[in-house]
Every structure is written in C-alpha cells, then in structure tokens.
Amino acid sequence: MSAEILNPDISRELTPGVVIAATLDTKPGEVELLLKAFKRHGLSYILVDCGVLGSSTMKPDISATQIAALAGSDIDDLRRLANREATLRTMMEGLSVCLDTLVSHGLVRGFFAMGGGTNTALASAAFARLPYGIPKLLVATTVSGDMSRIVDAKDVVLIHSVVDILGTGQYLRSLLDRSAAVMSALVTDAQAHRTSSPANCVGITAFGSTTRAANAAFERLNSLGHEVLVFHARGSGGRAAETFIREGRINLMLDLTTTEITDEVVGGFLTAGPTRLDAAVEKAIPQVILPGAIDMVNFGPMETIPAKFHGRQFLRHTPTTTLMRTSAEEAASVARFIASKLERATAPVAAIVPTRGFSAYDAEGAPFFDPIADQAFVEELEHALRADIPLIKIDAHINDPEVAELATDTLLQLARNNH
Structure with a gap:
C-alpha cells in the first residue's frame, strides 16, 4: 500500500x-x-x-x-x-x-x-x-x-x-x-558530522588471521589519500559491508577476507548469509576478491559443534571460538560460490590467490596448513570463474606484504579502467 x-x-x-x-x-x-x-x-x-x-x-x-x-x-x-x-x-x-x-x-x-x-x-x-x-x-x-x-x-x-x-x-x-x-x-x-560519503572510499574485510594483510592494505590505500573502512568478517561485518555498498558509501571493494562464505557453505556460525558478494555486483563497483581465511569454519565452544562434524580437525581459537579446517571438497564449494556471484559482474573485478596459504593458521608449520585443500580451491575457481575475469596467482602467503601490494595495485588499476 x-x-x-x-x-x-x-x-x-x-x-x-x-x-x-x-x-x-x-x-x-x-x-x-x-x-x-x-x-x-x-x-x-x-x-x-x-x-x-x-x-x-x-x-x-x-x-x-x-x-x-x-x-x-x-x-x-x-x-x-x-x-x-x-x-x-x-x-x-x-x-x-x-x-x-x-x-x-x-x-x-x-x-x-x-x-x-x-x-x-x-x-x-x-x-x-x-x-x-x-x-x-x-x-x-x-x-x-x-x-x-x-x-x-x-x-x-x-x-x-x-x-x-x-x-x-x-x-x-x-x-x-x-x-x-x-x-x-x-x-x-x-x-x-553530517557529510556526504567520500568519492574514493574503499572497503576491506578482515579477520584476526588476516590482520597483517588488512593492515598493510589499509596503510597503503590511506597513504594514497583513500578513505578506508575495515569490516570484521564475522557475519555482521560482511552484512555491514554489503549495506555500505548499497548505500553508496563504498566505491571500491577489497574483499580480502571471504571466510563468511565458508561458514555459509559449510554451516558455520559466522555466515553473512547467501547474499554475500551481491552488493558490489549490483552496484557495479570495482572489486578484488581474495580467499582470506576460507581455510576455516567458525563455531562456538566445542560442545556447540554439530555432531556431523565430529572427527574433523579443530583448533581452539579462544575460549568461545572453535575453528574447523576446511576440506578440499568444501574449499571447492567456496570457489563455486564466489564464481557464481561474480558471473553477473559488469564492473571490473579480479581474483587474487596467494598460493602459500590463506590465513595465519594456513601457513607452513601452522595447524591448518593443507596445500591439497587450498589447491582444490584454486583449481575449482580456475574452472568456474568467468573467462574474462582475471585470476592472479602469487607465490606468497596472504599475510606477506607483497600480497597486499598486489591487491591494492590491482584494485586501483580496476578503478582507473572503470572511468
């Protein structure tokens, strides 16, 4: 009515x-x-x-x-x-x-x-x-x-x-x-403090295990004169980022930490819902996607984990947070989710994959280091991603400085291409 x-x-x-x-x-x-x-x-x-x-x-x-x-x-x-x-x-x-x-x-x-x-x-x-x-x-x-x-x-x-x-x-x-x-x-x-949104505002998603990468990207973008908003990727953070994009408050998106998608696909506690990644596509803003912390699924204390996951590899992150290592099959499902969302993109977009690990826990010698599961993500993304969307692989860990540098440079180049 x-x-x-x-x-x-x-x-x-x-x-x-x-x-x-x-x-x-x-x-x-x-x-x-x-x-x-x-x-x-x-x-x-x-x-x-x-x-x-x-x-x-x-x-x-x-x-x-x-x-x-x-x-x-x-x-x-x-x-x-x-x-x-x-x-x-x-x-x-x-x-x-x-x-x-x-x-x-x-x-x-x-x-x-x-x-x-x-x-x-x-x-x-x-x-x-x-x-x-x-x-x-x-x-x-x-x-x-x-x-x-x-x-x-x-x-x-x-x-x-x-x-x-x-x-x-x-x-x-x-x-x-x-x-x-x-x-x-x-x-x-x-x-x-009522002001219009800046014309060069960048959104970044971050998690504890991708903090070094997020900090490096923030510092670099900020030094170049960009307003930067960092969203904690724990469900509400992803939804907030999507809302900010829809309200026109974010003009470029560095989706560094897509762990909420893993929780949505696998059944963790920190999902941002099935519409994650929709806003940037719908508003046609340039974006760069990375697999930050997709190696983990988030749960509460051990007693909150569904019985179907018993026997999996777990890690106590805090007294109230338990992480589960993503399997190769689950990682491939995350790749398909990302590719399906980007299929409709009309603005410039790119995916960057650091091949030496996706989080602080997914590094050589760390508890969740699993090159086979990570490779399953890479192969499925290569297969499912739209042919004209660049997939850039870098021989580095997600928290290495060169990854943040590559991600920010790529995003700014996409922005220039969009004008």
Whole structure:
C-alpha cells in the first residue's frame, strides 16, 4: 500500500525530529515521561503509535491506524484477530514503510524505542531500515540477552533498563531523562558530522588471521589519500559491508577476507548469509576478491559443534571460538560460490590467490596448513570463474606484504579502467 497514507504533504505537516516508536495502548504514562525528558533536553520528536491492543487518549503524530494501513491491514481487524505474533509482524512492516517515507522526506534525526519484547521487535524493524549515521537507541530489559539478531549490522546504542519500563516512579524518571540526554548528544553529534560519503572510499574485510594483510592494505590505500573502512568478517561485518555498498558509501571493494562464505557453505556460525558478494555486483563497483581465511569454519565452544562434524580437525581459537579446517571438497564449494556471484559482474573485478596459504593458521608449520585443500580451491575457481575475469596467482602467503601490494595495485588499476 502506498506511503501516501501518511499524507502527501508530510514534509510540511511534521517537524524533523527523533522518531519515537511506542505502544501507547500499554505505555501512555511512560511515554509521557519520555516526552517531558525530550523537551527538557530540547529534542523535537515524531511520536508513532504501534499499539494494537486498544486505543489511547494520547495523540500521536502517526497513529496505529496509519501504521497498520501502511502494511496493507486494518487496525480493527488486527485487534479482532488477537494473534500477537501476526499483528506484531504487521506493525513492524508498517513501521518500516513509515520510516522509509520519513527518511525520504528528511524528517528523521534519530530513532528511540523503549520497553520489553514487543518494543524490541519494533526497534529491530527500525534498525534494519534506517541508514548508518542516524542515531538509534533502545532502552529495554531485553538488551542484557543476545541482541545479535536485533542489532545485526547497524550502529545501535543499547541501554539496559534493569527494571521493566513500567510505571512512573523516580527510577524510571531518572532513567528516561538520562536516556534522553544520550539521544540529545547523539543527535547533536550526528548533525555536526553530517557529510556526504567520500568519492574514493574503499572497503576491506578482515579477520584476526588476516590482520597483517588488512593492515598493510589499509596503510597503503590511506597513504594514497583513500578513505578506508575495515569490516570484521564475522557475519555482521560482511552484512555491514554489503549495506555500505548499497548505500553508496563504498566505491571500491577489497574483499580480502571471504571466510563468511565458508561458514555459509559449510554451516558455520559466522555466515553473512547467501547474499554475500551481491552488493558490489549490483552496484557495479570495482572489486578484488581474495580467499582470506576460507581455510576455516567458525563455531562456538566445542560442545556447540554439530555432531556431523565430529572427527574433523579443530583448533581452539579462544575460549568461545572453535575453528574447523576446511576440506578440499568444501574449499571447492567456496570457489563455486564466489564464481557464481561474480558471473553477473559488469564492473571490473579480479581474483587474487596467494598460493602459500590463506590465513595465519594456513601457513607452513601452522595447524591448518593443507596445500591439497587450498589447491582444490584454486583449481575449482580456475574452472568456474568467468573467462574474462582475471585470476592472479602469487607465490606468497596472504599475510606477506607483497600480497597486499598486489591487491591494492590491482584494485586501483580496476578503478582507473572503470572511468
């Protein structure tokens, strides 16, 4: 359904401010406290009601009726349905459409949510939609647990409320006042540093076992005047890199560490999902791909490893991280994944393979050194890669300085070829 439900003249009807997504049917008193705190700190706001249990005497800027309609539903139908999960999903969808519209009109200065499970779910929908740089804050009891799926790859501030967001006592008054102060500082800072993305921004993916290579590439690109953003390739990092590319914040991609693909193909814990490598292809930016840390699959403690992998070669990386050596067959599957993604590339792209190992653990004398498995990757990539995409092999280890030099030189040459 069209976002015109909000009002075609929304840019004149609303003042830019922090979007507060709340359930006014269950938290009217608490929201009143928050609004007073916002006013004390000089924060303008746009109050969005996402409540479905009943009506409220508070008047929001955007009503629950409008939010439901943006998701193609009717608030009265949702209330009659009495299906909490279904109605929440509908309101999350409506909130997402609402935020898209508000952002497109330049009305969003930040996002604020508070509460328990319901409001945390609503916040997760907002985090997924809002661009990087827009302050995002959640005050909730839920933040003491695993928030990885809620935060995902976005820049979010979490405040543990300790007690439930319930009532209007002194503790809650103080908590909300301090939270409003944090939001005020975030908004002020975001406005002061609001700049367009540089035209020469390079993204690099890195991992602990490819840090030397990433550092060398960073230093070289930085010395040449490039803005460089380094993403930790642990699932959320890869997703963040893809989002930055789609938002136009990255113009060149040095995908040095593609270990997340191994986790996606084999079944590890740090996958970035099946869309990894899609963004650079879709946005047609030059990119260089390396097999950084594809020799390993990432798991948690030993007891978390699926039974089907028992008997494989493992290495305790930290007390909470166990690595599994990739087999030759798995390495070949990773090569096919990469080749299939690059098949659609229209911008210049190249693959670089250091033949003496793909990570600090995959070096002569190191625990995961396995030339046969690495060669399986190389042979499959040679076979599967589109014929016009260069595959450059270098007789060196991925962390050797000459690999970073070759990778950066190749990327910059591709950029020149793209103009």
